Amino acid sequence: MKTYYVYILLCSDNTYYTGVTSNLNDRIEEHRTGKYKDSYTFSRRPIKLVYHCQFTNPNLAISLEKQVKKWSSQKKRALIDGEYDKLPNLSKKKFGTL
Numbered sequence: 001m002k003t004y005y006v007y008i009l010l011c012s013d014n015t016y017y018t019g020v021t022s023n024l025n026d027r028i029e030e031h032r033t034g035k036y037k038d039s040y041t042f043s044r045r046p047i048k049l050v051y052h053c054q055f056t057n058p059n060l061a062i063s064l065e066k067q068v069k070k071w072s073s074q075k076k077r078a079l080i081d082g083e084y085d086k087l088p089n090l091s092k093k094k095f096g097t098l
Contacts, residue, residue: 004061006068008051008076011044016076020065024052051080 005024009017009031017040021027028049031041041047055061068076075090 001056002058004055004058005052006055006061006064007049008068008080009041009047010050011041011047013044015044016050016073017041017044017047018065018068018076020061022058051076 002022004020004022005027006018006020007024007028009019009028011017017031019027028047030036031039031047032045034042034045036042053064055064068079071079072090075087078084078086078090
């Protein structure tokens with residue numbers, strides 16, 4: 001059974017990059033070496049792997065990747081730190097006061 005990974009990288013400019021792959025080690029090495037010059041991480045190296053989780057269903061992995069890409073940095077940080085109880089509150093919209 002093939003394994004798929006959703007991963008988050010911390011870039012040198014303190015931004016996060018979220019991706020999905022079926023070969024985590026090779027994909028991280030591609031980011032580190034700058035294999036793709038037009039990629040988000042190319043000019044933001046060095047990068048550091050700060051989170052990953054694995055799936056056997058590629059559709060679930062892709063779905064999570066798309067979801068996490070839309071999250072705020074603060075919410076990604078909570079996921080990375082394992083602070084799962086904070087995730088629902090970080091999803092709520094903040095409305096201005098009148």
